[in-house]
Amino acid sequence: MQYTRTVEALKEGTVIDHIPAGQGLKILRLFKLAETGERVTVGLNLSSRHMGSKDIIKVENIALTEDQANELALFAPKATVNVIENFEVVKKHQLELPDAIQGIFACPNSNCISHNEPVESFFYVKAQSNDTKMKCKYCEKVFSKDIVAEVR
Amino acid sequence: MANPLYRKNIISIPDFTREELELVVDTAERLKAHPRNDLLQDKLIASCFFEPSTRTRLSFETAVQRMGGRVIGFADGGNTSARKGETLADSIKIISSYSDAVVMRHPKEGAARLACEFSPVPVINGGDGSNQHPTQTLLDLFSIKETQGTLQNLTVAFVGDLKYGRTVHSLTQALSLFNCHFYFVAPEALAMPDYICEELDEKGVSYTLASSLEEVIPKVDILYMTRVQRERFDEADFKKIQGQFILRAEMLKHARSTLKILHPLPRVDEIEVEVDATPHAYYFEQAQNGVYARQALLALVLNETV
Numbered sequence: 223m224q225y226t227r228t229v230e231a232l233k234e235g236t237v238i239d240h241i242p243a244g245q246g247l248k249i250l251r252l253f254k255l256a257e258t259g260e261r262v263t264v265g266l267n268l269s270s271r272h273m274g275s276k277d278i279i280k281v282e283n284i285a286l287t288e289d290q291a292n293e294l295a296l297f298a299p300k301a302t303v304n305v306i307e308n309f310e311v312v313k314k315h316q317l318e319l320p321d322a323i324q325g326i327f328a329c330p331n332s333n334c335i336s337h338n339e340p341v342e343s344f345f346y347v348k349a350q351s352n353d354t355k356m357k358c359k360y361c362e363k364v365f366s367k368d369i370v371a372e373v374r
Numbered sequence: 375m376a377n378p379l380y381r382k383n384i385i386s387i388p389d390f391t392r393e394e395l396e397l398v399v400d401t402a403e404r405l406k407a408h409p410r411n412d413l414l415q416d417k418l419i420a421s422c423f424f425e426p427s428t429r430t431r432l433s434f435e436t437a438v439q440r441m442g443g444r445v446i447g448f449a450d451g452g453n454t455s456a457r458k459g460e461t462l463a464d465s466i467k468i469i470s471s472y473s474d475a476v477v478m479r480h481p482k483e484g485a486a487r488l489a490c491e492f493s494p495v496p497v498i499n500g501g502d503g504s505n506q507h508p509t510q511t512l513l514d515l516f517s518i519k520e521t522q523g524t525l526q527n528l529t530v531a532f533v534g535d536l537k538y539g540r541t542v543h544s545l546t547q548a549l550s551l552f553n554c555h556f557y558f559v560a561p562e563a564l565a566m567p568d569y570i571c572e573e574l575d576e577k578g579v580s581y582t583l584a585s586s587l588e589e590v591i592p593k594v595d596i597l598y599m600t601r602v603q604r605e606r607f608d609e610a611d612f613k614k615i616q617g618q619f620i621l622r623a624e625m626l627k628h629a630r631s632t633l634k635i636l637h638p639l640p641r642v643d644e645i646e647v648e649v650d651a652t653p654h655a656y657y658f659e660q661a662q663n664g665v666y667a668r669q670a671l672l673a674l675v676l677n678e679t680v
Contacts, residue, residue, distance in 0.1 A: 333503055335484040339461050341491065360484025362386060362505050364569050 246277025401670035414443030421447030513667035534600035
């Protein structure tokens with residue numbers, strides 16, 4: 223009997239695994255992983271022993287930093303982010319919700335000054351019992367993270 | 375040692391500590407009792423109103439001139455390079471290079487915060503869209519302290535449009551540092567937003583939602599009235615709620631003798647004119663206090679000691 227791997231092993235780069243099924247494309251889009259020009263492999267609705275089904279993203283030749291990995295915690299707090307060198311895991315990031323997140327999302331408030339000015343968006347992040355709230359540094363409006371993520 | 379507001383940007387009430395709020399109020403009290411015409415000598419203040427305003431702009435400019443400073447600026451963004459498509463960041467870089475401080479009002483939320491990132495001199499927010507109007511809150515606090523002798527342990531009712539009223543949001547944020555109790559009286563459609571109530575819950579501040587003016591009047595030290603804007607309702611709904619939030623003189627007969635009524639103005643019909651003659655009316659003095667509160671703030675921001 224012949225076994226095949228669902229997703230090919232990675233030589234250099236980053237594997238983002240255990241993404242809740244359905245969040246993979248959102249992460250790909252928000253973090254502009256497809257725009258890096260590197261080869262990206264995406265698996266959707268793969269079977270997972272712990273999660274039932276999951277998404278997975280592999281990006282070649284790019285090592286995500288601690289800060290970048292933490293930004294993923296907004297959407298996939300239980301994701302594992304492994305940096306690979308020469309087929310070996312050299313760094314396993316423990317995801318922690320960041321205190322602030324810069325430049326990824328546009329502010330959902332259309333009257334916020336951060337649009338059309340030479341600044342990056344900036345949100346303070348605060349975890350609440352059943353939601354994560356994001357407060358725009360500029361207009362000071364507070365949004366649920368899902369609303370912020372829908373904007374772009 | 376320099377006062378804690380020296381060379382600070384004044385953008386938003388939550389940036390203030392309790393001590394800083396008290397410092398502004400105490401300084402306003404002193405400047406009202408003992409005017410000083412020298413505190414802004416040789417200072418040039420840019421007064422940049424990208425959106426028109428009467429009271430705020432005139433009281434800022436009065437405050438500057440009363441203390442010996444000079445003013446440059448504009449009263450309407452329509453005649454500036456903003457209309458030609460210049461970013462606010464560029465406008466502020468240039469204006470701040472001409473002046474010792476920038477006072478600004480802008481129709482977009484967050485404009486003052488953004489401006490201070492591009493300005494080497496202090497920026498004072500005179501209103502940014504529906505977000506903050508910190509000097510209104512400072513003059514409200516000054517008026518409350520002046521009439522009640524304290525900011526501590528007061529009972530304050532907010533009436534009218536609590537949803538969109540930025541003055542109400544900022545004043546509750548400020549008073550929550552002083553162990554006050556709040557009553558919120560508003561039509562359901564204009565109730566205090568959840569995020570403000572959540573903030574108050576987090577800080578352990580007590581508040582009560584009330585449905586009528588009459589029931590709260592005997593219980594409060596300050597009655598803070600705001601305008602319910604007709605354009606936020608259709609005509610039938612407006613008629614239904616309109617009568618509930620109008621203050622008439624006879625409603626004040628069970629009020630505490632020390633009760634004062636405040637209103638950020640302009641009023642339309644939510645306070646009947648006959649209330650003006652009662653000893654409780656304080657909204658015109660409050661508007662006048664705008665000059666002293668802004669004097670205090672400018673003096674503190676531009677002088678190490680006052």
